Amino acid sequence: MKYTILRILIVACFISVMGCDNDAFLEREPRDIIGDEQLWNDPDLIKSLLANYYDRLPSLHGVFNVGGMTEIDDAMWSGHNDQNWRNDFQYNYDYGRYWDYGFIRDINLALDNLEEFSTEIDVDQKNLFGAELRFIRTFVYFEMVKRMGGVPLVTEQLIYDYSGNPEYLQIPRSKEAQVYDFIYTELEDIKEDLKGNNDSQTRANYYTALALESRAMLYAGSIAKYNNLMDNPITLPGGEVGIPAGRANEFYTRSLKASQEILQNGNYSLYDENPDKGMNFYEMLMDKNSNEVIFAKDFQNSLKTHGFTYENIPRSLTEDNEYPTNLTPSLNLVESFDYLDGSDGELKITDASGNPIVYDELTGIFENKDARLYGTVIYPGTSFRSMPVGLQAGVAVWNGSGYSYETSQTLGSTYEDGDLWTGADGPQDNAQFVSNTGFYIRKFLSNASGASTRGVASENWWPWFRLGEIYLNGAEAAYELGQAEIATTYVNTLRERAGFPANSIANVSIDDIRNERRVELAFEDHRFFDLKRWRIAHEIWDGDENSEQAVIYGLYPYRIVRPGHPDDNHYIYSRMRPTRFKRARLFRLGNYYASIDQGVLNNNPKLVRNPYH
Amino acid sequence: MKKYIIYSLVSISLMLAGCEKDNFDEPKAMLEGQVTYNGEPISVRSNSAEFQIWQDGYALYEPIPVFIAQDGTYSVSLFKGEYKLVRRGGDPWLPQVNDTIVVQVSGNTQVDVPVTPYINISNESFQVNGTTLSANFQIDQIVAGTNVKEITIMLSSNILLDQQINDFSEVIELENWEFGKSNSVNIQIPESLRDKGYLFVRVGAQSSMANEFIYTNAQKIDL
Numbered sequence: 001m002k003y004t005i006l007r008i009l010i011v012a013c014f015i016s017v018m019g020c021d022n023d024a025f026l027e028r029e030p031r032d033i034i035g036d037e038q039l040w041n042d043p044d045l046i047k048s049l050l051a052n053y054y055d056r057l058p059s060l061h062g063v064f065n066v067g068g069m070t071e072i073d074d075a076m077w078s079g080h081n082d083q084n085w086r087n088d089f090q091y092n093y094d095y096g097r098y099w100d101y102g103f104i105r106d107i108n109l110a111l112d113n114l115e116e117f118s119t120e121i122d123v124d125q126k127n128l129f130g131a132e133l134r135f136i137r138t139f140v141y142f143e144m145v146k147r148m149g150g151v152p153l154v155t156e157q158l159i160y161d162y163s164g165n166p167e168y169l170q171i172p173r174s175k176e177a178q179v180y181d182f183i184y185t186e187l188e189d190i191k192e193d194l195k196g197n198n199d200s201q202t203r204a205n206y207y208t209a210l211a212l213e214s215r216a217m218l219y220a221g222s223i224a225k226y227n228n229l230m231d232n233p234i235t236l237p238g239g240e241v242g243i244p245a246g247r248a249n250e251f252y253t254r255s256l257k258a259s260q261e262i263l264q265n266g267n268y269s270l271y272d273e274n275p276d277k278g279m280n281f282y283e284m285l286m287d288k289n290s291n292e293v294i295f296a297k298d299f300q301n302s303l304k305t306h307g308f309t310y311e312n313i314p315r316s317l318t319e320d321n322e323y324p325t326n327l328t329p330s331l332n333l334v335e336s337f338d339y340l341d342g343s344d345g346e347l348k349i350t351d352a353s354g355n356p357i358v359y360d361e362l363t364g365i366f367e368n369k370d371a372r373l374y375g376t377v378i379y380p381g382t383s384f385r386s387m388p389v390g391l392q393a394g395v396a397v398w399n400g401s402g403y404s405y406e407t408s409q410t411l412g413s414t415y416e417d418g419d420l421w422t423g424a425d426g427p428q429d430n431a432q433f434v435s436n437t438g439f440y441i442r443k444f445l446s447n448a449s450g451a452s453t454r455g456v457a458s459e460n461w462w463p464w465f466r467l468g469e470i471y472l473n474g475a476e477a478a479y480e481l482g483q484a485e486i487a488t489t490y491v492n493t494l495r496e497r498a499g500f501p502a503n504s505i506a507n508v509s510i511d512d513i514r515n516e517r518r519v520e521l522a523f524e525d526h527r528f529f530d531l532k533r534w535r536i537a538h539e540i541w542d543g544d545e546n547s548e549q550a551v552i553y554g555l556y557p558y559r560i561v562r563p564g565h566p567d568d569n570h571y572i573y574s575r576m577r578p579t580r581f582k583r584a585r586l587f588r589l590g591n592y593y594a595s596i597d598q599g600v601l602n603n604n605p606k607l608v609r610n611p612y613h
Numbered sequence: 614m615k616k617y618i619i620y621s622l623v624s625i626s627l628m629l630a631g632c633e634k635d636n637f638d639e640p641k642a643m644l645e646g647q648v649t650y651n652g653e654p655i656s657v658r659s660n661s662a663e664f665q666i667w668q669d670g671y672a673l674y675e676p677i678p679v680f681i682a683q684d685g686t687y688s689v690s691l692f693k694g695e696y697k698l699v700r701r702g703g704d705p706w707l708p709q710v711n712d713t714i715v716v717q718v719s720g721n722t723q724v725d726v727p728v729t730p731y732i733n734i735s736n737e738s739f740q741v742n743g744t745t746l747s748a749n750f751q752i753d754q755i756v757a758g759t760n761v762k763e764i765t766i767m768l769s770s771n772i773l774l775d776q777q778i779n780d781f782s783e784v785i786e787l788e789n790w791e792f793g794k795s796n797s798v799n800i801q802i803p804e805s806l807r808d809k810g811y812l813f814v815r816v817g818a819q820s821s822m823a824n825e826f827i828y829t830n831a832q833k834i835d836l
Contacts, residue, residue, distance in 0.1 A: 090660075093703075231758075231759070231760065231821035231822050232821070232822035232823070538824050543776070543777050544776060544777065545777055545778075545779075546782065583777075584777065586777070588703055588824050588825075589702075589703055589823075589824040590702065590703040590824075598674065598675050598676070602674050609710075611702055611708075612701065612702035612703035612708070613701065613702075613703075
């Protein structure tokens with residue numbers, strides 16, 4: 001009986017629900033899903049989608065990728081021994097492989113949806129969003145072409161029609177030159193629409209498009225020129241790799257034009273706020289009011305931070321409970337900074353007869369160097385966050401005829417004479433979590449309070465494009481086009497900001513421009529690609545253990561212990577090869593273009609392999 | 614209690630028997646050989662030169678890398694079957710990517726792989742006079758248009774030596790340099806290598822078209 005009532009009640013409830021004539025119950029708007037009409041008609045929602053896409057902008061070792069920087073820039077890994085392979089590896093043929101058609105599809109889909117659904121937003125705003133999406137797509141294609149050579153140009157969604165024949169979806173690789181042409185025409189096409197963002201440094205605007213154009217066209221020009229100067233140019237019969245030499249001038253001209261427009265009309269200027277030129281160069285990337293930065297990836301405490309400072313803070317200044325101290329710049333980089341009198345930057349470590357030169361101060365050997373050295377590298381005798389960095393490898397004890405070098409395993413220890421033995425920040429050879437080269441990095445290292453803790457972390461931004469690079473792009477393109485005077489002016493302007501006197505170079509050479517790029521843009525994800533497009537990477541990184549360039553060197557300072565002699569408590573330096581740097585860098589001809597994954601080749605028989613793979 | 618023992622014995626024996634199902638025999642056939650030019654062996658840097666072996670007809674279409682030892686020999690263990698051997702680029706010889714060698718592998722198969730090096734070193738001989746090592750060798754141009762970028766003599770107390778792993782190396786600057794002419798070079802043996810009673814020596818030369826050196830085989834020299 002009891003159950004019968006219950007059954008009737010259940011059936012009654014069920015009928016009453018079913019009985020509703022109104023279909024609204026089943027056709028309610030979902031509360032947890034945003035539909036396409038909603039998304040593409042709400043500027044705030046479109047912006048948050050764009051934020052995701054901007055966040056996914058690719059780089060090889062940019063955006064504070066510390067480990068990557070130690071593999072391809074002027075530095076070595078001094079962090080945990082488990083990652084010492086970074087000092088002991090060979091660039092495989094897949095090094096730098098980048099093939100992100102998932103992202104390309106997302107952008108193409110977004111562009112189609114913007115076209116289809118955006119009916120209620122302002123036309124200018126719609127065009128701006130569309131142009132931003134296309135800018136991001138162009139940026140992605142540029143990243144692909146500089147790593148893989150010509151890639152398939154896909155500008156609309158590829159949708160399978162279930163006909164059993166997927167052949168129409170198999171798009172062959174475009175010529176390398178065609179991809180650069182695509183980048184140029186796209187940027188020319190969208191730049192006007194991007195003007196609405198001209199006051200933003202973190203969204204693409206008119207000048208961001210020109211900056212990408214300036215860089216990409218310079219790359220294309222130098223590949224056209226220098227690839228064909230090789231004894232055995234790297235090409236594929238279909239032109240997927242290699243650009244005809246005849247097009248070099250055209251590309252250089254496009255690059256120079258874009259650079260000059262930014263320099264003349266852009267509201268950007270070289271950062272010059274601090275009379276201390278070294279600190280000025282450092283602050284240029286830290287100060288977010290800097291109008292040198294054209295386009296940046298921004299970070300903000302409590303929202304989105306990065307760990308660059310935690311990972312690289314000098315050992316004695318750590319605020320967290322571990323000492324990562326990962327990236328340590330090389331002596332090679334330090335020596336590539338010229339002296340302010342214009343002479344070559346090689347440090348004066350020993351005199352003509354091979355005896356070490358004695359300096360009164362730890363910083364003596366670095367005096368009168370390019371101020372950018374101070375802004376890029378923490379070298380012995382300098383400080384960070386107003387705290388001294390204790391870089392001293394040990395003591396050099398005079399034994400009557402020469403020095404015997406004594407180092408301590410205990411950092412910050414005191415020698416028999418009561419003064420410092422080995423500094424609190426090393427350098428120490430074959431040790432982890434302390435500099436192995438005698439240097440720490442200052443560029444990008446935040447001096448904000450708590451920036452080196454994992455809880456607070458850093459909020460300084462990553463510069464995708466800045467005016468300093470545009471000056472160098474302009475100088476290089478002008479030089480290659482035979483306009484050496486313009487090139488000289490641009491390089492000298494940049495050097496003046498670095499503390500050099502006006503017109504410090506009378507007639508700039510291509511080597512001057514290349515060295516200027518190395519020092520100005522160190523660790524900004526340029527070096528690897530610069531060496532590639534000049535086709536000198538295989539000569540610089542030739543794998544020779546006796547090479548001055550393929551091997552990372554360090555510089556160790558020692559305090560002289562020679563009581564009663566005027567040299568007592570002065571300093572000498574010793575050039576050394578860190579034990580942890582195991583293998584000279586070897587870049588092979590097959591590394592100029594990364595290999596395409598075999599799975600990708602299997603799926604699309606129309607793709608051709610890159611040379612040497 | 615007894616039941617549990619029986620059950621567990623049954624399940625353990627099932628597990629062991631199950632291994633039969635998903636384990637394959639290891640490949641038993643060997644493919645071995647030597648890189649040659651005109652029938653003469655070619656020497657390379659260890660860990661650099663590489664052939665690729667492909668096998669058609671399977672879903673997983675991936676190359677099998679075949680590493681070549683410093684004396685130019687290679688060996689790879691494979692399943693019995695038909696393979697394609699490819700001489701890819703990046704080595705001190707011409708790439709012949711489309712000119713594959715079809716290899717039937719069964720049991721122990723010997724295949725010498727002919728290559729066309731850009732340049733070749735031949736007729737090498739070494740003599741020791743006190744602390745001086747004199748080397749005689751000849752470099753031939755094989756591929757038209759190629760030049761010699763660098764010639765290096767490398768010494769080591771170990772048999773594994775090349776341009777990257779060595780105890781001593783010296784770049785040779787030759788006057789009146791010509792292809793096909795015998796060259797004689799004297800180098801000083803460094804002190805650190807004098808007291809062992811022997812050393813190993815190789816001559817390497819890099820073609821301007823290749824990024825790897827080509828070498829003579831490592832020779833042991835008694836001091």
